[in-house]
Structures are given as structure tokens and as C-alpha cells.
Amino acid sequence: MSKVYSAEEVAKHNKEGDLWVIIDAKVFDLSKFANLHPGGRTVLLDEDIAGKDATTAFFGLHRHEVLLIPRYARLQIGTLRGSKEQIMAPKPGDLSGVPYGEPTWMTPGFYSPYYKESHRKLQVFMRKFVEEIVMPDAQDREEDGKRPSSYVVEESAKCNLHAMRLGPGKHLKGLTLAGGIVTPEEFDYFHELIITQELCRIGFRGYSDGMQGGMVIGLPPVLNFGRPELKAKIVPEVLSGKKFICLAISEAFAGSDVAGLKCTATKTPDGKHFIVNGTKKWITNGHFSDYFTVACRTDKGLTVFLIERGEGVETKQIKTSYSSAAGTAFITFENVKVPVENMLGPENGGLLVVLSNFNHERWVIAGSSARTQRLIVEECLKWGHQRYVFGKSLLEQPVIRAKLSKMIARVEAIQGWLENITYQMCHMNYNEQSNKLAGQIAFFKMYCTQTAQLTAEDATQVCPRTGMGRVIEHYHRTVPFDALLGGAEDVLGDLGVRQAMRNIPKNTKL
Numbered sequence: 001m002s003k004v005y006s007a008e009e010v011a012k013h014n015k016e017g018d019l020w021v022i023i024d025a026k027v028f029d030l031s032k033f034a035n036l037h038p039g040g041r042t043v044l045l046d047e048d049i050a051g052k053d054a055t056t057a058f059f060g061l062h063r064h065e066v067l068l069i070p071r072y073a074r075l076q077i078g079t080l081r082g083s084k085e086q087i088m089a090p091k092p093g094d095l096s097g098v099p100y101g102e103p104t105w106m107t108p109g110f111y112s113p114y115y116k117e118s119h120r121k122l123q124v125f126m127r128k129f130v131e132e133i134v135m136p137d138a139q140d141r142e143e144d145g146k147r148p149s150s151y152v153v154e155e156s157a158k159c160n161l162h163a164m165r166l167g168p169g170k171h172l173k174g175l176t177l178a179g180g181i182v183t184p185e186e187f188d189y190f191h192e193l194i195i196t197q198e199l200c201r202i203g204f205r206g207y208s209d210g211m212q213g214g215m216v217i218g219l220p221p222v223l224n225f226g227r228p229e230l231k232a233k234i235v236p237e238v239l240s241g242k243k244f245i246c247l248a249i250s251e252a253f254a255g256s257d258v259a260g261l262k263c264t265a266t267k268t269p270d271g272k273h274f275i276v277n278g279t280k281k282w283i284t285n286g287h288f289s290d291y292f293t294v295a296c297r298t299d300k301g302l303t304v305f306l307i308e309r310g311e312g313v314e315t316k317q318i319k320t321s322y323s324s325a326a327g328t329a330f331i332t333f334e335n336v337k338v339p340v341e342n343m344l345g346p347e348n349g350g351l352l353v354v355l356s357n358f359n360h361e362r363w364v365i366a367g368s369s370a371r372t373q374r375l376i377v378e379e380c381l382k383w384g385h386q387r388y389v390f391g392k393s394l395l396e397q398p399v400i401r402a403k404l405s406k407m408i409a410r411v412e413a414i415q416g417w418l419e420n421i422t423y424q425m426c427h428m429n430y431n432e433q434s435n436k437l438a439g440q441i442a443f444f445k446m447y448c449t450q451t452a453q454l455t456a457e458d459a460t461q462v463c464p465r466t467g468m469g470r471v472i473e474h475y476h477r478t479v480p481f482d483a484l485l486g487g488a489e490d491v492l493g494d495l496g497v498r499q500a501m502r503n504i505p506k507n508t509k510l
């Protein structure tokens with residue numbers, strides 16, 4: 001592998017069965033691989049490729065990571081005399097050098113009033129964690145459609161990532177967070193935002209949701225409304241990654257219309273149990289969950305229960321546009337006996353329980369959307385820079401630059417708004433957040449998911465392919481979900497305006 005070849009030597013190997021190429025000063029022997037090449041044998045035998053420097057052609061068709069895959073890296077037999085490798089693979093933890101590839105607070109030479117030393121250290125920790133532990137598994141599981149591997153869940157538990165993903169609060173007390181980078185007392189919404197934004201950089205949406213997406217929305221009702229004995233049992237099991245939980249509100253019958261749910265819970269005559277009957281649909285992680293936080297219709301309203309997998313509970317995987325790694329399920333409850341002690345919040349007071357975590361959930365979804373849009377901007381800038389058509393790079397085409405200008409402006413605007421809302425959250429208690437931020441967060445999530453769809457369309461025009469454009473293709477296919485999750489876009493817009501209407505001073509006139 002350390003052999004050095006001249007261009008003349010390489011040029012002699014230019015035919016079927018004896019085929020070498022140069023890619024970025026590295027010499028590859030493709031003689032045997034040609035028959036296995038996913039792009040076919042003929043392209044490699046082309047007179048401009050076989051025995052020649054194929055760097056430009058290669059990077060116009062492949063992601064750099066192809067050369068890092070061990071079975072392909074082994075094809076390298078040496079290097080080209082007098083040339084130096086130009087393309088540097090990022091090391092785990094590296095920041096992107098592509099303009100707008102990182103939010104300004106992480107870009108050298110820029111400033112921010114929001115982030116302290118512990119935020120910056122957590123970002124570095126998370127970047128390495130995602131690239132070393134999560135990313136390799138995400139790639140494999142996206143291929144085979146299985147749920148995230150247990151070692152990823154265990155490694156996440158070791159640094160208390162599951163607990164941190166629920167945000168600041170009492171559940172962090174006494175825990176060592178990210179090896180001690182941040183104390184439970186100083187952990188705030190900016191720390192949580194960093195975790196959310198670093199995790200979604202993997203670009204595999206189904207896998208991201210498979211990584212305890214259900215816990216992020218299903219455990220808070222237990223933490224906030226469960227009885228102490230129930231919390232003492234469930235919370236440690238879930239935060240240690242030994243058990244899984246999901247939030248089961250939506251049904252085939254009703255999604256936005258929470259009050260219209262049909263799943264019922266009927267109290268037994270002795271008052272000790274409820275009998276649950278009904279179905280739930282689109283439940284993230286439901287297929288592999290041990291616990292279900294379920295909204296049911298009771299005699300005078302809605303009641304939320306913690307239901308354990310057992311007799312009468314069945315889950316079936318639903319096919320969605322993203323990978324089955326998310327474990328999205330259709331659930332049936334048939335005469336499931338649930339102890340009254342498993343009630344979360346008051347009987348018939350379930351609507352409040354359901355609504356209580358919506359602001360947080362929407363802020364998490366919007367924060368992910370903001371960061372994933374940035375990832376798409378970075379992909380498009382890289383692609384536009386390396387793809388040559390009509391003798392020049394795509395970035396030299398004004399029409400491509402016009403698309404990028406809109407994509408970049410949107411992504412910068414939403415990160416700025418996001419950081420403002422996050423700052424308010426850090427300084428407001430729960431009631432203040434509910435009163436003052438429900439509208440802001442609703443509008444913000446609506447705006448994020450609308451801009452996300454525009455960005456998906458623009459990006460698909462810039463890089464409309466699988467393989468090279470796999471991140472963009474995946475994004476375009478899955479981004480419409482965000483408009484629905486945690487409250488449909490239109491419903492949220494309306495909620496924000498209605499909240500504003502309530503607060504217009506009575507004595508105001510034009």
C-alpha cells in the first residue's frame with residue numbers, strides 16, 4: 001500500500017482484467033472490483049478513466065465516505081509520485097468548514113450571548129459520540145431496518161443521554177452528565193438543544209426517531225403526573241435503557257382532535273382497575289416498547305394511563321416513508337386490565353396531561369428541523385462545489401446560487417428565532433412558558449416545518465439523486481412528517497393567532 005507509482009506506470013493498467021485508476025493521489029487496483037462495481041464495469045473502462053486520474057469523475061458521482069469503507073479502502077495499492085492527497089476526511093468531532101455548515105455560535109470568529117463553556121464542551125462531546133457510536137449503527141440499521149442496536153442505547157445510558165434528552169429538571173438530580181461536563185444544576189435548555197441538534201445530524205430520520213423518540217414524549221407525563229411508586233419503578237428502567245416507552249395518543253379515528261379519541265377505559269365495579277379497549281396508530285417506538293403512555297376516554301372526559309405490555313396489548317409495525325428503525329406501530333388494546341395506580345394525573349383530567357408537554361415536544365421538533373435544514377444546506381454547498389456540468393461547477397450556475405441564497409437565509413433566520421425562544425424558556429417557569437410561549441413555539445414550529453419543505457424542494461433540484469444525494473433524497477421523502485408531529489402545522493398557526501386574540505387589550509382600537 002505504501003508503494004509509489006508514476007502516472008506512466010498507472011497508465012499501463014488500462015484494460016479489462018488489469019485496471020488501475022488514480023483518485024486524489026491514491027492508486028487503486030480495480031481489476032477484480034470492476035465486475036462488482038455498483039456503477040458497472042463499462043464506466044471504469046472508459047478511455048478517460050482507465051489508467052488515468054479519475055478524481056473529478058469520481059467525486060462527481062460518489063460521496064467521499066465510499067473510499068473510507070474498509071472493503072473499498074482495501075483496493076488502494078499505493079500513491080502517485082509527486083502528488084499529495086487534497087481531500088481530507090473529517091475526523092470524528094471536527095466542525096464543518098463549509099460556510100453556514102454550523103450555527104454561528106460554533107463558527108470560529110463569531111460570538112453569541114447564549115452559550116457558556118459547558119455548552120461548548122457538551123457540543124464537542126456530543127459530536128464525537130454521534131460520529132463514533134451512533135453514526136455507524138445508523139448506517140447499518142437504515143439498511144436492515146432494525147431498531148437501534150442495544151450497545152448504542154447502553155452507551156447513551158452510560159453518559160445519561162436519555163435523561164438529558166428530557167431537558168432540565170429533578171430527574172437529573174445526582175446524575176453524572178456526559179462524564180461530568182455539565183452539572184445537573186447548571187443543565188439548561190441550551191444544553192438540551194445542543195443534544196437535539198447534534199443527534200439529528202446523522203441524517204437518517206427513521207433511526208433518529210428509533211433512538212428513544214418515544215421516550216422523549218412518553219416519559220414526561222410519568223415524571224410529571226405519575227404516583228411516586230410508579231415513577232420509582234418506571235423512570236430508572238427507562239433512563240437506563242433497559243425498558244422502552246412511547247406516547248400513544250393518536251388513533252386512526254383522531255389525531256389533531258384529541259378530544260375525539262375513541263379508546264376507552266372503564267372502571268371495574270371494585271374501583272381498583274380500569275379495562276382499556278381501543279386502538280392507537282402512528283405510535284413512534286410502539287413496536288418495541290414495554291410501556292405505553294395512553295390517552296383514553298373515561299366517563300367524563302379523557303384520562304391518561306401508563307400501560308405495561310402484557311395480556312391484551314398487541315403491536316404491529318406500520319410501513320412509513322422512513323425506515324422501520326423507528327418502530328412506528330399500530331396498537332390494539334383488548335380488555336387490558338390497568339391498576340388505578342397507573343393513572344397519570346386526575347381521572348377525567350387527561351387533556352391537561354396530554355397538552356402539558358406539547359410546548360416542549362414542539363420546540364424539540366423545531367430544533368431538529370432547524371439543524372437538519374442546515375445539514376441540507378451543507379450537503380448542497382458541497383455538492384454544488386464538486387459537481388461539474390457544462391464544464392463548470394454547479395455553484396457557478398446563477399440558478400443554483402439563487403436556490404442556495406433562499407435556503408441559507410431561512411436556516412439562519414430559524415436558528416436565530418430558536419435561540420431567542422430557548423433563552424426565554426431558560427428564564428421562565430412552567431406557567432410563564434405556557435402563557436407566553438405557547439403561541440411563539442406554535443408559530444415557530446409551523447414556520448420551521450414550512451421552510452423545511454421549501455428547502456427539501458430546492459435541495460432536490462440541486463442534487464436530485466440517490467447515492468450521492470442520499471441525505472437529500474431521504475430528507476425530501478421524510479420531511480413532511482414534521483408538519484404533522486406534535487400538532488399539525490395549520491392547527492398550530494391557528495393556535496398562535498387565537499392565543500394572540502385573547503391577549504389583545506380590550507381598550508385597543510385603531
Ligand SMILES: Cc1cc2nc3c(=O)[nH]c(=O)nc-3n(C[C@H](O)[C@H](O)[C@H](O)COP(=O)(O)OP(=O)(O)OC[C@H]3O[C@@H](n4cnc5c(N)ncnc54)[C@H](O)[C@@H]3O)c2cc1C
Nearest residue numbers: 247248249250254255256257282283284484486488490491
Ligand atoms: C411518523 C409519525 C409518527 C407519529 N408518532 C406519534 C406518536 O408517537 N404518538 C402519537 O400519539 N401520535 C403520533 N403521530 C400522529 C400525529 O401526532 C398525528 O398524525 C397528528 O396529530 C395529526 O393527526 P391526524 O393525522 O389524525 O390528522 P387530522 O387530525 O385528521 O388532520 C389532518 C389535517 O387537517 C387539518 N386540520 C385538522 N384539524 C384542524 C384544525 N382544527 N385547524 C386547522 N387545520 C386542521 C390539518 O392540516 C391536518 O394536518 C405520528 C405521526 C406520524 C406521521
Ligand code: HEM
Nearest residue numbers: 021028038039043049054057058061066072075466467468
Ligand atoms: C475506488 C474506486 C471506486 C469505488 C470504490 C466505487 C464504488 C462505487 C459505489 C459504492 C457506488 C454506489 C454508490 C451509491 O449508490 O452511493 C458506485 C456508483 C457509481 N460509480 Fe463508482 N466506484 C469507484 C470508481 C468509479 C469511477 C472511477 C467511476 C468513473 C466514472 C465510477 C462511476 C460510477 C457510477 C457512474 C456510479 C453510479 C452512480 C449513481 O447511481 O448515481 N466509479 N461506485
